[in-house]
Amino acid sequence: MDNPAPVSETVSLTVHDCWKYLETSSVGRVALVRGGDPEIFPVNYVPDFGTLIFRTGPGTKLEALQGGKPVAFEADGLNPYGTIAWSVVVKGTAELVEDPGELREAAATSLSPWEAGTKDQLIRIVPTGLSGRRFVISDPVRWWPPITPDAPSHRSDGGA
Secondary structure, X not given: OOOOOOOOOEEEOOHHHHHHHHOOOOEXXXXXXXXXEEEEEEEEOEEEOOEEEEEEOOOHHXXXXXXXXXXXXXXXXXXXXXXXXXXXXXEEEEEEEOOHHHHHHHHOOOOOOOOOOOOOEEEEEEEEEEEEEEXXXXXXHHOOOOOOOXXXXXXXXXXX
């Protein structure tokens, strides 16, 4: 008797669902290219009228984000029971927010960096693409084939 392959329980999220999930988290990762090399930075963020905002200070991240270069942002999370996971990716451009009104609005949000230090620059990611998925977390026993005592070792050091 053949066991059927497990059915994927992955669901593509609508744009509305992507924003709904982004609103439930406050930490994500910004991916960018600096000097030809990819870089990823964790940031505290807040969704803001169809964009994402975060604070940063002088340094690598700020230098790489200036000039309207493309960026990617990713956030993910779990339901309260740890049985369903979600992941959302935002692709877009980053811009430095300098408008006094926008800066005041951002100050009224719950945006608060975890890391100490000066974070006086507000960055806005303006999306050009948004995608996400939600999936049931599979049982760990499905991840690996069963280990049997008579299975040959794949170690290269000759050990058991």
